[in-house]
Amino acid sequence: MPVAQTRTTPKLVIYGCGGHGKVVADIALTRGLSVEGFVDDKAPEGGRVLDLPILGGATWLEARRSNVRVALGIGENQARCRVYELCERLGIIPLTLIHPTAAVASSAQLGAGVVVMAQAVINPDARVANGAIINSGAIVEHDCEIGAFAHLSPNATLGGAVRIGAFAHLGLGASVLPGKAVGDEAVVGAGSVVLTDVPPRVVVVGVPARVKRQREDR
Numbered sequence: 001m002p003v004a005q006t007r008t009t010p011k012l013v014i015y016g017c018g019g020h021g022k023v024v025a026d027i028a029l030t031r032g033l034s035v036e037g038f039v040d041d042k043a044p045e046g047g048r049v050l051d052l053p054i055l056g057g058a059t060w061l062e063a064r065r066s067n068v069r070v071a072l073g074i075g076e077n078q079a080r081c082r083v084y085e086l087c088e089r090l091g092i093i094p095l096t097l098i099h100p101t102a103a104v105a106s107s108a109q110l111g112a113g114v115v116v117m118a119q120a121v122i123n124p125d126a127r128v129a130n131g132a133i134i135n136s137g138a139i140v141e142h143d144c145e146i147g148a149f150a151h152l153s154p155n156a157t158l159g160g161a162v163r164i165g166a167f168a169h170l171g172l173g174a175s176v177l178p179g180k181a182v183g184d185e186a187v188v189g190a191g192s193v194v195l196t197d198v199p200p201r202v203v204v205v206g207v208p209a210r211v212k213r214q215r216e217d218r
């Protein structure tokens with residue numbers, strides 16, 4: 001007599017229950033995925049967000065590592081990377097999530113843990129590295145390269161073949177002209193327009209974008 005096989009589908013949890021985590025959870029739900037709840041190291045266990053439970057923190061995840069999938073729900077770039085690294089240590093590859101209204105070219109490449117939000121566009125041969133966020137309505141034109149754990153805020157727009165460094169952050173509605181580069185960990189202020197390459201670890205603002213200061217945080 002054949003032995004019945006019991007296979008449990010891994011549960012999906014969202015790591016981070018703040019504003020970004022809520023949007024990520026909403027994408028998962030919109031895609032028809034079943035979300036078990038949130039994992040968060042700071043929020044109180046037993047609380048609820050979007051009517052989903054806060055299950056616990058990193059220790060909760062560690063205990064269930066063999067039967068869990070994780071979507072990254074943290075907006076801050078360095079903190080998101082730390083969660084990604086935690087997942088790696090636990091043998092979990094973070095889920096890549098794309099909102100159904102986003103348009104992603106079939107030749108675009110998205111790394112693990114990338115989240116693409118509603119109405120975003122990613123055009124042919126663009127490459128988006130692990131853990132990056134392409135937020136609502138952002139446009140990543142053809143042949144762009146987005147570094148790991150970078151964040152393109154809502155309505156940020158990149159011309160063709162733009163390079164965005166790892167951990168860089170483009171503010172709401174910021175634009176980068178075709179072929180230009182934004183350095184690792186640089187910040188481009190909301191509404192700014194980048195006409196020339198931006199060095200690493202600086203904050204640029206304005207039209208045209210000019211260096212305001214060096215970044216001191218990490």
Ligand SMILES: CC(=O)SCCNC(=O)CCNC(=O)[C@H](O)C(C)(C)COP(=O)(O)OP(=O)(O)OC[C@H]1O[C@@H](n2cnc3c(N)ncnc32)[C@H](O)[C@@H]1OP(=O)(O)O
Pocket residue numbers: 135153154170171172187188189190191192203204205206212
């Ligand atoms: C779903 C989501 O919410 S995703 C998150 C989206 N978040 C964003 O888009 C935020 C982007 N952040 C910004 O634009 C910020 O203003 C930053 C990071 C550029 C600068 O922040 P801070 O270093 O705190 O600068 P601060 O507010 O003290 O302003 C410093 C100066 O820069 C100017 N400035 C700040 N931001 C901008 C901007 N976006 N464009 C033009 N000038 C700006 C200020 O007017 C000020 O000028 P002054 O020195 O002449 O007085």
